[in-house]
Amino acid sequence: MENWLYDESRHCGVDYSEAQQAESYDERHGKFRDYEREFKEMMNFLGLRDTKDKMIVDLGCGTGAISILAAGFFKAVCAVDVSKAMIEEAKRKLDGNVRNLRFVNAGFLSYKHEGEPADLVVTKAAFHHLPDFWKQIGLMRINKMLKMEGILYIHDVVFQFDPQEYIDRIDSWIAGFERIAGKEFRKEVETHIREEHSTFGWIMNGMLQKAGFAVDKCKSDDGFVTEYACRKVKGFGGMRLAEPD
Numbered sequence: 410m411e412n413w414l415y416d417e418s419r420h421c422g423v424d425y426s427e428a429q430q431a432e433s434y435d436e437r438h439g440k441f442r443d444y445e446r447e448f449k450e451m452m453n454f455l456g457l458r459d460t461k462d463k464m465i466v467d468l469g470c471g472t473g474a475i476s477i478l479a480a481g482f483f484k485a486v487c488a489v490d491v492s493k494a495m496i497e498e499a500k501r502k503l504d505g506n507v508r509n510l511r512f513v514n515a516g517f518l519s520y521k522h523e524g525e526p527a528d529l530v531v532t533k534a535a536f537h538h539l540p541d542f543w544k545q546i547g548l549m550r551i552n553k554m555l556k557m558e559g560i561l562y563i564h565d566v567v568f569q570f571d572p573q574e575y576i577d578r579i580d581s582w583i584a585g586f587e588r589i590a591g592k593e594f595r596k597e598v599e600t601h602i603r604e605e606h607s608t609f610g611w612i613m614n615g616m617l618q619k620a621g622f623a624v625d626k627c628k629s630d631d632g633f634v635t636e637y638a639c640r641k642v643k644g645f646g647g648m649r650l651a652e653p654d
């Protein structure tokens with residue numbers, strides 16, 4: 410392995426490799442999230458209906474917010490996360506063995522996609538764990554996992570506001586979280602801004618384009634949480650990508 414490769418097993422900000430983080434994750438997120446509603450909204454946003462013959466990869470699957478529901482709609486689901494603890498928590502929620510759902514302990518920069526190319530790659534609240542240079546590499550790796558015209562769905566915090574407004578926008582966004590999810594979650598959102606790697610919308614758009622994607626849809630209601638529906642329009646043939654051994 411090249412000595413300069415980013416070590417994605419070392420978590421920035423919130424450390425999801427800790428068992429306690431994983432065990433309390435659904436309870437903390439349940440204060441402001443409804444996984445079933447989110448899944449339906451994602452399917453509608455992407456205009457997906459008949460998915461019974463489609464293969465989906467969920468990068469940064471966590472406790473399975475998307476993957477577990479997706480198993481009921483897709484032919485095959487590959488749920489990928491760098492945290493063993495989060496994957497264990499996801500598995501604990503399953504009713505027995507779900508035959509079309511496979512978990513892989515890897516990440517954006519290390520997951521090796523095998524078999525037929527994916528129809529859909531999704532990533533929710535996870536991509537901001539990579540700094541921008543490595544986001545670009547991650548996007549090029551996602552491009553290689555997908556069929557031509559395959560779909561990439563990103564749901565994450567991406568700053569869509571004018572940078573000159575950053576103090577007021579961030580203060581009021583954090584205060585909003587505290588109202589809904591309490592003081593403890595406020596600390597988590599502060600950690601996100603301080604230590605994790607959310608980026609600006611125009612940077613994300615440029616990176617997507619450079620990685621061979623057309624952005625078909627981009628939506629953000631609050632200037633922070635943003636959904637992207639992207640389509641692979643260009644492949645990179647024999648492009649070399651550095652990978653851990």
Ligand SMILES: C[S@@+](CC[C@H](N)C(=O)[O-])C[C@H]1O[C@@H](n2cnc3c(N)ncnc32)[C@H](O)[C@@H]1O
Nearest residue numbers: 417425469470471474491492516517533535538
């Ligand atoms: C906020 S959680 C989101 C989990 C899930 N997608 C959801 O919507 O609830 C972020 C997840 O990203 C994972 N993660 C962090 N860095 C990663 C990387 N480089 N590759 C893949 N997953 C990563 C963490 O382990 C954690 O499970």
